[in-house]
Amino acid sequence: MRWKPAAIIVAACALAGCDATSLTNPVSGGAPQGAVPQARAANFAQVVQILEPVAERECRARTSQVDCDFKIRVDSRPNQPANAFQTLDDNGRPLIVFTQALIDDARNADELAFVLGHEAAHHIQGHIPRQQQNAVAGAVIAGSLTVLLGGSAEAVEAAQRSGAQFGARSYSKNFELEADALGTVITSRAGFDPVRGAEFFTRIPDPGDRFLGTHPPNAQRINIVRRTASQL
Template sequence: MPVDICKTALRVLAFCVLTSCAAPIDFAAQDAAELPDANSFEGIAARIAPVAQHTCEAFGLAIDCRIQIFLASTKTETSNAFQSFDNRGRPFLLVTPELLDEAKNADEVALVLGHEAAHAVFGHLHMRSDVTEKEARALAKVLQAQDGKIKSEAQAQMVRALFGDRSARRHAELEADALGALLAREAGYNAARGARFIERIEDPGRHLLSTHPSNKQRLAAITRALKYGRLPRMPQ
């Protein structure tokens, strides 16, 4: 497991200890009549869970498909949702209350959970970064001082690693957007309406060193997926 992912997992686990996280929503299938309200976080998670697990198992790309979904039960001052591994190597998703406050409806929450679950389905959590954010900022500062000119082979190697890494990560984000929309739709939510959440967030595509594609690219990926994409058939 890459060092940066290990560090992230440890930070998340410490975060849960300090701020308290709600009990995880597991991927065990439940009888429809027993599911929580479809508009609650628990209900959304419970509906996306079996779809994501089945898709994960059908794709066969992830090491472990038993993803847990956590909601932080106290404020963190950060609107975020992300994935990592627990200390047993099991993947989990964590959502902060601030993100739920920003979402306008259950469809938007479902899209976010679908996106994060899709990263786990594709095995993106194991992607490694050859260039740290600190190194990327330092390189940007140097190149700015040099009017954008690369003056050494070391700088050239760093640029190749930096943009190769970011290109792969942007592609991974678009994959997660596309599959996440399908997961949300299969779970019974309006993924097209959920995608309006992306329209309101800051556009990371404006930043050269961003690991995320532009919002326009993300919305296009979702639109294509909903028009042409299909998930493996769920067992009856």
């Protein structure tokens, strides 16, 4: 039976982005809260300038043969939801993208710093390749079982896709908690308050503890941040 490796990798990559920060409430007062667009942009630029070198140092200290030169970009397209994610560019350089809506919705620099530290942590901890490995393993297992059961080529391909999605999602909650913990360290070492930064979890919809959900409950994430910060 012929495998479909391209389909497996596509499924894995589609799940690799981190949709961690869908803030929903408008903000008011303070910078960037209620500030004019130029002030928000300047505030975000300052957070990046301070925190990126710290994230780079943590990356170099914790990894080997990994590109630690973070590239940070803003998605200024209209109507994009408040979000941030980490991925790799075409050259394998770590890329962290903030939507303009997230920058506008953040209530203080600590929140921006925590989100940036969290996304940098995903790269440092190798979550994209680990997620892809899990997706491939899930696809192989599901496809093999379908072959043993006498499934058609179409059934095997469908099983591979489902298995890839299952595998990629299996540890996504753990990855988020790992990134929350290391993101707390990065945020604190950059001089920001990670506990205050994690307060945005109180304003976003709680994913609860859904089976195969991509994010853990908000309360669990806040506890991880508080516990990690207390140990620093």
